[in-house]
Amino acid sequence: MxxxxxxxxxxxxxxxxxxxxxxxxxxxxxxxxxxxxxxxxxxxxxxxxxxxxxxxxxKPKSRVTWAEFRQRYEDEVVSGLADKTAIKIDGVLNSLESLISPARLVDVTADKLSAWQQKLRDAGKAEATIKGHLAHLAAALAWAVEIGLLTAIPKIRMPQRVKGGKVMKGRPITAEEFDRLIDAVPKSSKVKPDHVEGWRFLLRGLWWSGLRLGEAMQLSWDTPGMMVDLTGKRPMLRILAGSEKGHKDRLLPLAPEFGEMLLAVPESERTGFVFNPLGRLKKRPRADSASHTICDIGEKAGIKVDETEKGVKFASAHDCRRAFGLRWAARVMPAVLQQLMRHENIETTLRFYVGNDAEGMADVLYAAVPKSPPKVDSSVDSSRIEESAVDVTC
Missing domain, CATH: 3.30.160 (Double Stranded RNA Binding Domain)
Incomplete structure (x- = not known):
């Protein structure tokens, strides 16, 4: 004392x-x-x-060690957050420790953070991932300032998307490519012959639901968290806070095709997890392992969704979600699409899915025009046609 x-x-x-x-x-x-x-x-x-x-x-601000700061932040803040958020923060702080090794809290300077960003890029991290890391760290440092462990938050330069760069790391796959994905399941070395249908059921679920892979692997028939709700007029998705990105209790509509897919499952089988793909050890894989398996299936199907200097990216689970978003963007208003995609902000919906399908929009425009252009009566005075055209335009 x-x-x-x-x-x-x-x-x-x-x-x-x-x-x-x-x-x-x-x-x-x-x-x-x-x-x-x-x-x-x-x-x-x-x-x-x-x-x-x-x-x-x-402790004087200059003497507070990084370890002391981290311990207090984890005890006093992180312990009260959702499990998924806590895991993310743990990963961010581990990354910072391994790449810039701050001994004291004041060692986390703008210069060191800039170097950390570059090291994350060199490791192949996407700009969106780097931005998320910085946001979590900024929140932690703001807390340190609030309780007097740090004088000020060091300047953090958030990454900006390169002008002309891609909005998505992959792309929505087409219906034909999805069929190839289904056909390629037995070709993956990660899927045993007697597990093929379980993986196909998961892929169809991703295609028709628009769920993120982690959400699909959590989806249950009867356990609160992320659960199918069949008690109403139509199948719904019931989400408890902490089970997904929104951190809110929500009851959301399901796409009709996915609802029909769920209702086709016999009532006697509607227990436990909705999707039960098995790995090579006959165990239900974690979401990250399931992601690797689906990427392997995408590679076996030969579906390339991106090519960069670092190599080829093959179809993944998230490309099925992208396809879902693009399909429904042409069918419903953005506010409805936001609910289907479970985006917290409509800006995300608008940025990624509304207005990004130029080819699809062109098809809609051409489909709205009669196949044969209407015949123009040559006896009609051309000046009157011009006048009429002006009136219509106004």
Missing amino acids: DDTIKVYVIDKGRASLYMLFRDPTTGKETARSTGTKSKKEALKAAGEWEAELRSGKY
């Missing part, structure tokens, strides 16, 4: 009294509002802060 630490109550002439802490090492002062004008309540707040500082939570 450090009895050199003192907290004083002061009056700044404002609505509330303040409490003042003077760093015994540097002499720097830190003041906080007590939130009250009552001297008694202010002294109580000051006493609590002093006790907290004396218990060991106080």
